[in-house]
Amino acid sequence: MQRYDKYTDSQLAGLLKKGDRDAFTAIYERFFGVLYIHAFNRLKNKDEAKDAIQDLFIRLWNKRDSVDFTNLSNYLYTAVRNAVMNVISHKAVESKYISALPQSIVIADCITDHRLRERQLSEIISKEIELLPPKMREVFQLSRFHNLSHKEIAEQLGISEQSVRSHVKNALKILRVRLGLVLYLVLLISR
Template sequence: MSIYSKLTDTDLAALLTQSNRLAFAEIYDRYKGILFVHAYRRLANSEEAEDVIHDLFINLWNKREDLNIKNHMSGYLYTALRNRIFDVISRKKIESAYMASIDLNLVASAYITDHKVRESELAKIIEKEIAALPEKMREVFLLSRKQNLNHKEIAEKLGISEQTVSKQITRALRILRMRLGIVVYIIYIFKLH
């Protein structure tokens, strides 16, 4: 049992704002299970629940220096989780509406202009989500997808390991899949190749 497991949430939050990785690990271990159960109950999909939890903790770490958790870590995490669940549900509705509109466009080919407008809007949404990726992750992802560099070339260009490149691309794809919905994600990935 580590000394961190004996600390209060308030103490862990204070250490987290100081970039203490062990405090972060303790928060993760303390809350990941119960947060997953809560997310799974709402989303009824274990992969989506895992992605939401993963995104929540990435965001917690990325914003650690700006955190202002005065009362309860659990309340903060549940609120952040609830907001992410709402985002997933909202994206599903948008995806469903988008798929319905695609069906209509296939039937009524006279509306090609409308399709092009939607495609342009979709491209803007995708670009916006790519721009929202953490800086290093975005840089690696863009070098891979836009400049078609392989992992070795990216690693040499950025002075990082190929394994880091691979992890960054995998994480970027997971985040984009979660944020954009699987159908939009697949369309985007196939357009790149």
Template sequence: MNTYSSFSDNELAFLLTKNDELAFTEIYNRFYGLLFIHASKRLNSEEEAKDLVQQLFETLWIKRTQVAPDGNLSGYLYAATRNRVIDVFAHQKVEDKYIGSLQGYLDQEHVLTDYLVREKDMAALIEREIDALPPKMREIFLMSRMENKTHKEIAELLGLSELTVKTQVKRALKILRSRLGLVTYLIFMLKTYH
């Protein structure tokens, strides 16, 4: 009795096209190990190689009637394995690129959000400290810094001397600097003198 292991690749390919399950089993036994080694060397992952070769044989059985019965079976299987390895790499590249761009976007989003939160916090802190100034000093300071009025204009509007206005603004700045700390104070000064 003829055993399948004695058949040539071409004979097995021919029998496969005729739905011969024993021919398929022999092809699987003959090539699985070699294709697995071939795939795992390229993928550096035995798990991925196992999945890849398994899927290759599933596809071979599904498309068994399309196999060229007189073709080069080993060449066909190696080419199919190589193409699947290339697909895996292409897929990983797309995935890595997507993950990379997503991470970049999230990092940017985080930096922007972080900056906006800090800016909001800083603005609230500056506002609180201005509100804590003595009423007259606060009024003069706001007219000077927020409404951009000159010392002379403020003096005329409030019926004070220019010297008093100047002194009040100086004192307000000194208080704010000591309460806000140098960095926040400088940021505040830059914003009010844009």
């Protein structure tokens, strides 16, 4: 992944068109922050801004071979502007629909929906953790699920504390990239 940091936007766009997943990840890491701020400034809602950006990147990956990336940053800013407009118009329709429903139905639906999403999310996180390399997975699980300190994990596994730190850091980085898109898909599918 290191070598992608040095590529220009045009080079990354070219690699993305060829289906290069690492180039996509590099584009995601390069642009997510600024696009999120741009979306948040318009929507004033963290979750909606994140959802809009995640949706943008899902569409970017799905349409990578048919999109003209003459200027990647312009394409992404235009796409996020359109995504924000879609969120705003969707909220207006949703608000109109919800205000027409009896309040008890809306509350019951929200609780059921929340429990379903929570269960789906838990299953997805577990599956993604299982896909981590064995040693990284073991260190991550001891750290996060058994609440062991880095020192305790190092002693238990006979490795250095620095190795433990590296495993945890790398696991979080992998999960952040994988789950960022996956979580959005779960939310999108369950709507």
